[in-house]
Amino acid sequence: MEQNKKYSLRSLVLYFLKLGTIGFGGPVALVGYMHKDLVEDRKWISEEEYREGLALAQLAPGPLAAQLGIYIGFVHYRLLGATLAGFAFVLPSFIMVVLLGIVYKLYGGLSWIQAVFYGVGAAVIGIIALSSYKLTLKSIGRFNVESFKSKWLLWLFFFLAAVITFLTEQEQVLLFIAAGILYMIVKAPPEWWNGKTVNSIVLLQAAFWNYESSTLTEIAIFFAKAGTFVFGSGLAIVPFLHSGVVVDNHWLTEQQFLDSVAVAMITPGPVVITVGFIGYLVNGFLGALVAALATFLPCYLFTIAMAPSFKKIAQNKPVKAFVDGITAAVVGALVGSVIVIARRSIFDIPTVLIAFSSILALLYIKKIQEPYIILIAAVVGIIIKSVII
Template sequence: MAPQQGTDRPTYTLWQMVAYFLRLGTLGFGGPVALAGYMHRDLVERRGWITDGDYKEGLALAQLAPGPLAAQLAIYLGYVHYRIRGATLVGLAFVLPSFLMVLGLGWAYVRFGGLTWMQSVFYGVGAAVIGIIAISAYKLTTKSVGRDKLLWAIYLTLAAVTVITESEIAWLFLAAGVVVWFWRAPPKWLRQSGANALAATQMPAASGLFSTLDWPLLSQLGVFFAKAGAFVFGSGLAIVPFLYGGVVTEYHWLNEKQFVDAVAVAMITPGPVVITVGFIGYLVAGLPGACVAALATFLPCYLFTILPAPYFKKYGKLPAILAFVDGVTAAAIGAITGAVIVLAKRSIVDGPTLLLALVTVALLLKFKKLPEPVIISGAAVIGLAVYPMLHH
């Protein structure tokens, strides 16, 4: 099997990897589910830069550690061959394009008062995105769960739990890993654990720039978003209820309409969904607020990825760890599939959106190399045309 290659000479340069993630951050629509699927398709299947074993390790670590899944998976894949330098540059390349986009949208939102056109765009794009992520989830399922009955049981359980609770329950991923480990490679002695390096690392909030800034507000933003990045597990969407509780209910930084618009901005921009924090930060405290919110959210996820990574690489080939990773991967993909259903309930609201989602699935099944941005652009145009007719 190929997983050993993670320590061999890479078949690509660091700058090729950075360029790939810059492009994915600029054009990768569909949220964490789709982004994880694109990474597997492009880096494992098509280019062969990353082995399936290394990808699975990255996905498992991203699920176990708190923070946004897609960003952590990207950081880990950057780490595989180029260690800290690779992880850092890939992480920046992946997050920066969508951060700059939400800054631009934040400026337009404040300048021109609300984004009415956005509802029309999201009406179309949201439905097409469901089709895209459904295909991604299907491919991940067939590739990683295969025909293993135990993995199928875990997968279906996590999918059901995600649909019912509309959230991702972290301890279930751990439990899934332990069940498969004990089933496939029961420990000879009770305590033979390689690396639980997911230590609770205390996050210092990023400290500062210029004396003209509103320090009390910025430090409040920093602490709040560091908590969001450090304690929310799973996909970027898992962070939305946490943000709502703090941003709208507790601190009253935004009203409900502004918050819904912020989530819509994250959904219609490519890259990680969590970048909605940049938009929220901008509305609360301008450019400094956006920078503090984004840095405070992504710094914990960066540290939670690079600190355990050496242990994952060192002990990742032990049968017990491989079994554990398989269990966590099956749980992760089950949760991802459940998330597709949860999102579909919000995005597919009538006949036209259902039709758009189904047409997207049909197009992606028929034309294997059809670029997602083409579908997204078409869906946006349809949304702009259809939504005003239905809602006026």
């Protein structure tokens, strides 16, 4: 990494504060803004440094845009730069979702709020369904004979995770780890591999997450666990959050969970910030703070740990194979969770139409973004509910 700093740390922090405040459009749009602003226009970061950061963000767990921001902070200002850039990027949207959480708690029982989220919930299903399809294309490819022949094991992980998530309505962390290890063994077994190793990993995983504690500690453990398995898109966290928040711990109702995802989509910054809204509903401001910190901590730690020697790590075939295996299972779980949530949220003709209209709008109206669809769906929900009443 070159040491000729073309910008101050203060300038970098202010840039990420601005991006976190006005950066709409999801992870792909956000990483695009960073390239245009920091590589093309300001020339603070070289093309090679940007590509390295993007590759790391795709390889390691963590929300794509936040991880790239942390890496860019690390390029010239190392640990302090990574910390401040990541914090500045997430802070604006965190404040927004907490404020929305306060409003939601105060007025959530009002009929017009319920009407808003009647439409919004259906639109969210459409958006997540399309995102899961795009993630499948990106991670494994189109499902056809040729793809199945060359990537049959990844497709097996995908369908297995989708079916198990649908049937159990829970995230299966051990399944994801097993998928990563098995694919690594088949495609590129590392030198240290032996049968005892996997037994140790599985036992450690099972023991590590088995806790009984207070709500705040439970929130910290659960969201740190979820943040460890977010690959590429913030929406990949949905199956983990849904099973833990709604099914296992009963912290939120199904509708509150959908509302939480919607809130993340209408605010700028990383989609994963939905955890702040969820944390607030569960346990107030401290719950929001703990949930957000725990979710982004794995992303931060992976980035600063891998950044100094990333070129060597990126060429490691066993690491790539492990990530490919986990990613296939995680995307499959996202598909399964979409079916689970849709089964309870798409319950009449208007919600079906809103969901399908959202998908069609994203497919055929090139410049439209998710926040606009959410806002339109909110208005439609109010109109429909007023007519029904």
